[in-house]
Amino acid sequence: MSASAKPIANTRSVTGIPTARLITWWVIASEIVIFGGLLAAYIMHRIGHPEWAEAASHTNTWAGAFNTLVLLTSSLCAVSAHKAADAMDGPRAAKLLRLTALGGLLFLTIKGFEWTKDIHEGFVISSGGFWSFYYVLAGLHGLHVLAGMIIMLIVASDAAKNQELQRVECIGLYWHFVDIVWIFLFPLLYIAR
């Protein structure tokens, strides 16, 4: 495929940054409003309802902390993949991206065990205000992790052939944002009681 036949996102940079990265930043900006709105709603309700502390005490801090470690480590893999892509080492970037996706899978698996335990104990989405926020916030975040994993595996398959390496940085930016969202969800849902 010749460079001229490439999509405009890969070739154009009238704003001073490549359009693909520009689009990623816009996605992140819109995600800030989505997650920020939800987090703001949770914080104001949490402050207005001190009795939610009892419900919050049922969340497992250690599981949340381990998931934070998993996401931080997967972010390290994602940024290392970006470094490899900058060095034009597509196969290494692909390997690191797959490792990042594996981190996402581990995160979702732990979340799955955690939710199963919560549901068995009778804490479902309709159990109260805290649990509604807990499932919506963690669930929406989990969906973002899943979407990131799928896109990452697609990007990795191209990167392995040394193709479309600019996408490695873009998916990395998205992944780091998902990591930052969890960095705030962890204290809000697992520590503040």
Added chain:
Amino acid sequence: MTTESHVHHPNYVKIWAILVLLLAVSVLGSMSHVREVVLIAAFGIAIVKAYLVAKNFMHINVEKRWVPYLLVVCLLFIFILFAGVSPDVMKQSGLHWSKNPTNVEAQSAPNAPVKHE
């Protein structure tokens, strides 16, 4: 195809180690019985961790200036939302309003005769 690198790659493992250390501090701090210590350990450290990820992993500090401005504007909208809505959620009553309708009636007509049913 790749774009020319626009970033200097620091020692990422070192940054990751700092992030893990901060995570450990926040978990240990959460075990404290002093409310202020828990809040600082939880949210103060979360802000520092988010800054480290944004600066070192997302390289936001070397991005075009308007990118961080764009993100800050989005954050500002969230603060406006919070400032506008939070009093209604967090407070039970305010100037000329109350969540309890009977209180509103009592405030608006303090000398009105009390109904006895």
